[in-house]
Amino acid sequence: MNEKQTDQTRALRRFRGIRRQVNAFLLTALAGFVGVVGLVAWKQGMFVHHTNIYFHAPDATGINQGMAVRLHGVPVGAVKDVAFAEPGVRVRIGINSDHIPRLPRGAQARLSREGYVGAASIHILPGTAATDRTPVTEGDEIRFVAQKGMTDMLDEVRQQMTPAFQELRKAAAEMADPQSDFRRSVSAMRELVEELPAASRELRQLMRDTDRTMLTLGRQAETVGKQAEVTLTILSRLGTQSEEQLPMLAGKLATTLDSLNATATQVRETTRANGEALRELLTQAPELVRGSGELVRDTQELTAAARRTWLLRDYLEPSEMRTLPVDSFESFGKR
Amino acid sequence: MKFLGLFLGALLLGCSQPPKATTAARQEAAIEANRRGETYVRHGELDNAARSYREALRLSQSLEDPEGIAANAINLSIVRQRQGRFAEARASLALVTEDALLSRPNLRFSSLRLTEVSLRHALLDLDERRFSSAQEWLTRSSQHCGGRCPLSAAIANVRAQLALQAGRVDDAAAAARSAHDASRAAGDRAELANALRLLGIAALRRGDFVNARTHLEQALALDREIGAPRKIALDLLALGRAAALGGEHDAARAYYVRALAVSEADRDSAGVAEARALLEAADKAAATGK
Secondary structure (H helix, E strand, C coil): CHHHHHHHHHHHHHCCCHHHHHHHHHHHHHHHHHHHHHHHHHHCCCCCCEEEEEEEECCCCCCCCCCEEEECCEEEEEEEEEEECCCCEEEEEEEEHHHHHHCECCCEEEEEECCCCCCEEEEEECCCCCCCCCECCCCCECEEECCCCHHHHHHHHHHHHHHHHHHHHHHHHHHHCCCCHHHHHHHHHHHHHHHHHHHHHHHHHHHHHHHHHHHHHHHHHHHHHHHHHHHHHCCCCCHHHHHHHHHHHHHHHHHHHHHHHHHHHHHHHHHHHHHHHHHHHHHHHHHHHHHHHHHHHHHHHHHHHHHHCHHHHCCCCCCCCCCCCCCCCCCHHHC | CHHHHHHHHHHHHHCCCCCCCCHHHHHHHHHHHHHHHHHHHHCCCHHHHHHHHHHHHHHHHHCCCHHHHHHHHHHHHHHHHHHCCHHHHHHHHHHHCHHHHHHCCCCCCCHHHHHHHHHHHHHHHHHCCCHHHHHHHHHHHHHHHCCCCCCHHHHHHHHHHHHHHCCCHHHHHHHHHHHHHHHHHHCCHHHHHHHHHHHHHHHHHHCCHHHHHHHHHHHHHHHHHHCCHHHHHHHHHHHHHHHHHCCCHHHHHHHHHHHHHHHHHCCCHHHHHHHHHHHHHHHHHHHHHC
């Protein structure tokens, strides 16, 4: 009996204050749990005021609830909701209200990835000076720039490159065809260039002949002059001899005239040959110019197509209309 | 590698089909013409710039793209004004006024574009010394702009210039101060420099050459940062006047010489003539003084 009482007393002593200890434990656990929940909520931005703005997208592929929204790469909010709308979907994004002054109404949303295989997020492009710069407010809508998929991009590359390749193929075929204008132009040009040395040789020969003729003519004229002088001085005395001299003089004069005639013919021939060569050159010139123009156009199309391909497009500036800055001093200096 | 290249080339050729004339392609052509125009303006080739902007405007009109129409009409008007062809500049702007919208209700221009167009009209009038008309367009521009818009500073600066023309120096200074605050808030350095220059000129008209020099030196520093030679020359000429007003004739002469060199290098004949005239006047004043 006595032993039983002793055990009971020991047991009562052992569990004395147990209720307080259990309560303290439970309270500590509850406080810890609330603390963890609060911390998670704080990290998730539950205590930050968000402004809801919207955009329409043709389809929601790649856009998920909770996806990060970035401005210049900095997270500024998250996708809150994706709802059906006509046409496509209407996406609600919550933006941290502290960042709202940096988000103008002219901003655009764009779905992009970190690299080609990285995590997707919504990027906000703040727009240019030409777009509406007033900050967005609750419920505003911004534009969505659709990101093209791999198939679309390949399709676009094919579409953009097709005309350029066709033109290139046409140009190559034309160059290969011996009857084409280009080949004929080049052949004519080559013939013309080949003929040039001969023409120039003929011209030099003509100059030499003319020179020789002129010398002969000068000498003969001198001779004639002398003979005429002699003839005149002895005319009175050599009346009978003049009959013998006259045929000889007439013969020399005929030779000179023949020589002059031959020279004139040669000049005419050379001029005609050169004229034909020049006419040929002038006939070919428009063809050559047209060929060069087509080549330049083809090159421009190729460059434009290359610039539009997805491999290069990301490295080029975004395509948008630009306005020259309005300067309040545009006319000041003139007054 | 060579065979792979050939294979890929053959694959691309095999995939080829006639292209479709899409709206996007036309839009891109318009943007390309717009960019070409901008490049020509940068190189001072105004005839080519006008041709490119006209082409971009035509393409935007064919697509009924209000943003493209407004942007290219404004650009074309700027180029025409620089060429001194004011009638054509006005004709270009007429495409984006409220009256034009009455005949084409399908087009909707943003209030910012309407502000910009009204402001450009005011600048054209200012250039042709039609001050009352400039004032009317400026009022319209302010109405479209509302309380504050990206063009608030430019509007206030034009208001200051009109006040200076009318001899209302205090009003000019007040408007320039408002432009100064607006441009500083918006981070618009070009209009901030314009506002400082106007504050300097207003101070110069009041005879306060110390304040004038402070403002003009700040404007000069900004214009040099931006790289605007015509405005650098204007700042130097005004600084020269301020120095002359303070009796520092050698300093004034040095400013005029610098302005002359800048204008000559910029091929700005009006600037060269003004700098030469001021330089001669300074030399005469120095000779008389001696």
